[in-house]
Amino acid sequence: MIGNIIIIIASIIGMEIFALYFHKHFMHGRGWNWHESHHVHTDGYFETNDLYAVCFSVIAAGLFISGSLFWMPLWYIALGFTIYGVLYGFVHDGLVHQRWPFYVTPKSRYLKRLVHAHRLHHHTTVKDGAVSFGFLYAEKPEKLKAILKSK
Numbered sequence: 001m002i003g004n005i006i007i008i009i010a011s012i013i014g015m016e017i018f019a020l021y022f023h024k025h026f027m028h029g030r031g032w033n034w035h036e037s038h039h040v041h042t043d044g045y046f047e048t049n050d051l052y053a054v055c056f057s058v059i060a061a062g063l064f065i066s067g068s069l070f071w072m073p074l075w076y077i078a079l080g081f082t083i084y085g086v087l088y089g090f091v092h093d094g095l096v097h098q099r100w101p102f103y104v105t106p107k108s109r110y111l112k113r114l115v116h117a118h119r120l121h122h123h124t125t126v127k128d129g130a131v132s133f134g135f136l137y138a139e140k141p142e143k144l145k146a147i148l149k150s151k
């Protein structure tokens with residue numbers, strides 16, 4: 001039981017580290033074609049960038065199936081992966097971009113910092129020069145503003 005909880009927590013932390021690098025080097029790199037729609041104004045509810053979420057959902061489903069068929073720890077990794085997706089959806093799509101049909105206001109200092117940092121990420125509408133690529137971890141907004149100013 002404890003082993004499985006450790007796997008889940010490690011998987012959530014691992015996903016944040018992966019997401020930070022993936023966002024910085026792939027989405028703002030070769031994958032900009034899809035991600036650009038999230039940095040510029042687009043009409044309608046959906047953005048091409050949402051295809052990333054679809055891809056990750058398919059990967060998660062694949063991990064769940066493989067885990068239950070071949071190796072149970074993989075199933076717990078998939079669970080951590082999915083919990084990360086839910087947290088990402090809450091912070092990024094909910095708190096920051098307000099894509100939900102109801103309004104949520106961040107109350108804790110941690111959540112306010114995440115929202116502020118991600119708004120600073122959106123200061124740029126081009127591939128290069130953005131700051132703050134994490135979703136559950138963010139540097140101090142003052143530091144990010146200083147980096148943006150120096151660019």
Ligand SMILES: [Zn+2]
Pocket residue numbers: 023027028035039121130
């Ligand atoms: Zn971005």
Ligand SMILES: [Zn+2]
Pocket residue numbers: 038092096097118122
């Ligand atoms: Zn965003």
